[in-house]
Amino acid sequence: MAPFRPGAEVEYYVEYYTDVLVNAVEFDRVSKSYCIYEAPGDRLRELAFFGRRSLHREFQALRELSFSVRRGEVFCIIGENGSGKSTSLQLIAGILQPTSGEVRVSGRVAALLELGAGFNPEFSGRENVYLNAAILGLTKREIDRRYPLIQEFAEIGNFIDQPVKTYSSGMAMRLAFAVAVNVDPEILLVDEALAVGDAYFRHRCMRKVQEMRARGLTIIFVSHSMADVKAIGDRVLWLRGGEPLAIGAVDAVVQKYLSAMTEPVHESNPDPKPVASAESIPNIDRRHGSGAAEILGIALLNEFGEDLHLMTPDSTITVRITFRAARALDEPGVGFMLRNHLGLDFAETGTPAEGQPLASLKAGEKITVDFRLEIPELYPGSFSFSPWVKDAFEICDFIDNAITVQMARSEGPVYGYVQWPCRIELNTLLHSQLHDSELHNAELHNGKEARVG
Numbered sequence: 001m002a003p004f005r006p007g008a009e010v011e012y013y014v015e016y017y018t019d020v021l022v023n024a025v026e027f028d029r030v031s032k033s034y035c036i037y038e039a040p041g042d043r044l045r046e047l048a049f050f051g052r053r054s055l056h057r058e059f060q061a062l063r064e065l066s067f068s069v070r071r072g073e074v075f076c077i078i079g080e081n082g083s084g085k086s087t088s089l090q091l092i093a094g095i096l097q098p099t100s101g102e103v104r105v106s107g108r109v110a111a112l113l114e115l116g117a118g119f120n121p122e123f124s125g126r127e128n129v130y131l132n133a134a135i136l137g138l139t140k141r142e143i144d145r146r147y148p149l150i151q152e153f154a155e156i157g158n159f160i161d162q163p164v165k166t167y168s169s170g171m172a173m174r175l176a177f178a179v180a181v182n183v184d185p186e187i188l189l190v191d192e193a194l195a196v197g198d199a200y201f202r203h204r205c206m207r208k209v210q211e212m213r214a215r216g217l218t219i220i221f222v223s224h225s226m227a228d229v230k231a232i233g234d235r236v237l238w239l240r241g242g243e244p245l246a247i248g249a250v251d252a253v254v255q256k257y258l259s260a261m262t263e264p265v266h267e268s269n270p271d272p273k274p275v276a277s278a279e280s281i282p283n284i285d286r287r288h289g290s291g292a293a294e295i296l297g298i299a300l301l302n303e304f305g306e307d308l309h310l311m312t313p314d315s316t317i318t319v320r321i322t323f324r325a326a327r328a329l330d331e332p333g334v335g336f337m338l339r340n341h342l343g344l345d346f347a348e349t350g351t352p353a354e355g356q357p358l359a360s361l362k363a364g365e366k367i368t369v370d371f372r373l374e375i376p377e378l379y380p381g382s383f384s385f386s387p388w389v390k391d392a393f394e395i396c397d398f399i400d401n402a403i404t405v406q407m408a409r410s411e412g413p414v415y416g417y418v419q420w421p422c423r424i425e426l427n428t429l430l431h432s433q434l435h436d437s438e439l440h441n442a443e444l445h446n447g448k449e450a451r452v453g
């Protein structure tokens with residue numbers, strides 16, 4: 001008989017219990033396939049064949065994905081469209097089941113999924129609050145106590161008693177968020193939810209997320225905004241095609257992701273179009289900088305990636321700038337100044353200003369960055385673009401007046417520099433209020449006089 005070795009068993013239990021305590025969510029070789037039917041009626045037709053004929057093909061959204069989320073961390077999931085982020089969250093929320101593998105979740109989950117999923121459109125907001133909270137395991141008394149908080153946080157006024165189908169997506173999201181943060185979840189899932197709603201609401205939500213983070217809640221946050229991920233994340237999982245490309249500390253993974261996104265032609269691009277390069281500089285009026293980087297080209301492109309000859313209102317254009325690092329750049333930034341036909345500085349933007357920092361570059365590395373701009377109705381003069389590259393605050397290269405384009409004439413006249421979209425209404429409310437307060441003041445005044453007299 002083998003001699004008794006107490007150490008081995010103790011070790012086993014310690015390992016087992018710390019795992020259970022430390023991890024809020026575990027994915028163990030999780031795959032998820034969807035059935036894709038070519039025609040809308042194929043699903044029914046297939047049922048009619050009782051499995052003798054298959055009319056679908058399988059699409060694998062997640063492939064043998066393993067990762068774990070520690071209790072109390074803010075875990076972000078990033079990746080391009082269709083990479084499997086929402087699918088992962090829906091598996092954690094229990095809305096979907098994995099095709100194979102295992103998803104383990106320990107703790108009460110509140111989920112903020114795309115477009116306030118989880119509400120019944122026929123029921124009122126109030127009824128949905130009660131339903132939702134009950135599903136999350138709250139008793140009627142607990143919900144009664146929290147209801148005023150939820151109502152206040154949602155700020156949707158009388159709509160709370162209207163059916164949810166009458167809500168805008170922003171209103172549905174407000175209500176979903178109000179429920180999610182007020183039911184004491186242990187795990188909060190947020191899927192791009194904050195993109196909906198106005199800036200004030202977004203601020204309030206982010207503050208709440210920070211509060212929940214400080215209280216030690218586990219938060220799983222899906223976002224396309226690297227600025228948000230950097231602001232709140234502890235660790236990041238980067239998915240591509242349902243597989244992990246990287247997992248780890250925020251800075252390292254975000255940097256890898258950003259540098260992959262700024263590669264001129266993406267390796268996983270399903271339909272690589274001929275990419276107009278930015279390898280020439282049409283004009284140089286003046287050039288200065290430390291020389292730590294060199295601008296190699298600038299191009300203006302239309303929606304179809306062709307050279308742009310005329311800007312039209314409401315179109316989207318791309319300003320493409322290519323540069324090479326002459327030495328290692330720790331904090332590279334690229335951007336441009338836009339001048340109008342009078343040579344006046346009209347607008348300026350760049351990667352630092354847009355909150356899209358670039359990954360550091362090694363000497364000799366070359367990258368291309370695209371800026372997409374929505375063109376408003378501008379005064380129909382010509383515009384000139386002057387690109388720059390910086391390393392932190394050091395100007396490495398600046399080219400004055402590198403490329404110009406003409407703004408097309410719009411239907412109406414443009415006074416000043418830009419036709420600013422605006423709606424005009426007569427303010428009857430303020431007028432009647434003024435009238436009331438004037439009367440009130442007059443009464444006070446009369447009263448005072450009466451007393452004095």
Ligand SMILES: Nc1ncnc2c1ncn2[C@@H]1O[C@H](COP(=O)(O)OP(=O)(O)OP(=O)(O)O)[C@@H](O)[C@H]1O
Nearest residue numbers: 034035059061079080081082083084085086087088
């Ligand atoms: N119900 C479904 N039926 C079939 N395919 C689906 C279904 N839901 C998702 N998919 C596919 O699975 C893949 C992953 O989708 P998912 O929604 O998880 O991506 P995502 O990373 O959240 O993308 P996005 O950034 O656009 O929100 C996509 O290719 C998508 O087309």
Ligand SMILES: [Mg+2]
Nearest residue numbers: 085086087191
């Ligand atoms: Mg998604």
